Amino acid sequence: MTLIPVPAFTDNYIWVLHDGRTALAVDPGDAAPLEQTLDSLGLTLQTILVTHHHADHVGGLARLRQRWPAAPVIGPAGEAIAGLDERVQDGDRRQLLGQSVQVLDLPGHTAGHVAYFIEAPSDGCAPLLFCGDTLFGAGCGRLFEGTPAQMQASLARLAALPGSTRVCCTHEYTLANLRFARHVEPGNERLAERERHDQALRAAGHPTLPSSIQLERDTNPFLRCDQAELQAAACLRAPHPARDGTPLAVFTALRDWKNRF
Numbered sequence: 018m019t020l021i022p023v024p025a026f027t028d029n030y031i032w033v034l035h036d037g038r039t040a041l042a043v044d045p046g047d048a049a050p051l052e053q054t055l056d057s058l059g060l061t062l063q064t065i066l067v068t069h070h071h072a073d074h075v076g077g078l079a080r081l082r083q084r085w086p087a088a089p090v091i092g093p094a095g096e097a098i099a100g101l102d103e104r105v106q107d108g109d110r111r112q113l114l115g116q117s118v119q120v121l122d123l124p125g126h127t128a129g130h131v132a133y134f135i136e137a138p139s140d141g142c143a144p145l146l147f148c149g150d151t152l153f154g155a156g157c158g159r160l161f162e163g164t165p166a167q168m169q170a171s172l173a174r175l176a177a178l179p180g181s182t183r184v185c186c187t188h189e190y191t192l193a194n195l196r197f198a199r200h201v202e203p204g205n206e207r208l209a210e211r212e213r214h215d216q217a218l219r220a221a222g223h224p225t226l227p228s229s230i231q232l233e234r235d236t237n238p239f240l241r242c243d244q245a246e247l248q249a250a251a252c253l254r255a256p257h258p259a260r261d262g263t264p265l266a267v268f269t270a271l272r273d274w275k276n277r278f
């Protein structure tokens with residue numbers, strides 16, 4: 018199985034997983050770059066997965082459905098998205114490209130956001146997670162429709178996945194997220210290491226993704242709200258009464274802080 022991030026717009030990736038003949042694509046906000054990739058590799062589109070309703074994730078659906086009418090579009094049961102063939106929710110499984118794909122409900126960025134998890138890819142490689150705009154490299158999505166408690170619970174579910182899980186999120190936000198992460202947790206040496214590594218990747222024109230769940234546990238401040246350094250930073254920043262230092266209060270303060278950073 019081959020995994021490809023197809024760049025779209027300014028900083029989106031449309032993830033493609035293929036076996037040399039057929040492919041599945043995740044969150045095709047724009048049809049053109051995806052079609053170009055499929056055509057250049059001689060791939061047939063088998064299935065489209067959608068994580069949530071935002072335009073930069075679904076904008077290519079109409080054109081792709083015309084071109085590939087046999088490829089079902091699978092998306093979240095809880096969101097109004099035109100052109101879905103199958104609506105899925107937490108615990109559902111689909112057999113796609115010979116892979117068992119599990120659906121996880123992850124409310125927070127939007128109310129009905131889902132992710133797709135392949136725990137045991139048939140090629141024996143590490144698990145795969147397509148998590149849309151929930152977990153980003155060293156960051157997390159904005160709370161457009163959900164509460165901080167919902168988003169934190171969703172991120173906790175992802176953090177509990179196997180550490181080797183490859184994290185395929187939809188935006189190349191990693192370097193900007195790392196600047197914030199270094200600001201709020203300057204004592205974390207893994208962060209400095211990651212920043213050097215990811216800066217070199219971007220300078221060479223490569224994506225910083227997929228990352229891994231273990232790397233996110235070690236460096237993503239939104240998964241580290243129980244760490245003393247982050248608690249102290251958030252308590253200084255947060256308005257009363259969020260100064261109780263609970264992981265939820267720390268998360269809420271960090272998310273608000275990042276919005277203004």
Ligand SMILES: [Zn+2]
Pocket residue numbers: 069071126150
């Ligand atoms: Zn979004």
